Amino acid sequence: MIQHICDRVAVMYAGKLAEIGPTQTLFDAPKHPYTEALLSAVPRPDPRLRRKGDRIRLPGEVADVTNLPTGCAFHPRCRYATDLCRAESPPLRSLGKGQSAACHYADQLELAGTGVP
């Protein structure tokens, strides 16, 4: 629904912006692992396009905003987390085309979008 009625989308995690950008750009090529996980739950209208293992199931619980983990608040649940993520909070930074993400590896990870036009 959001994909079809909004021009821009913002994704929040633990009270902070994780990613923001033009809707179709963000759905096609997310730059934050939390966005990728959320998009993996979007139902595909054509069941033939479903692939086993597409859905990303995040471990653990949503971060407690009164007691956030050190570094990136998403790191305990992130499949791409490194020592840098556990030590330093990533700033929200521009990645071009109006898209910004708060991830140390936003310009290096190849994350999956919905694949739904």
Ligand code: SF4
């Ligand atoms: S900074 Fe690290 S832990 Fe945070 S979203 Fe990016 S890869 Fe994951």
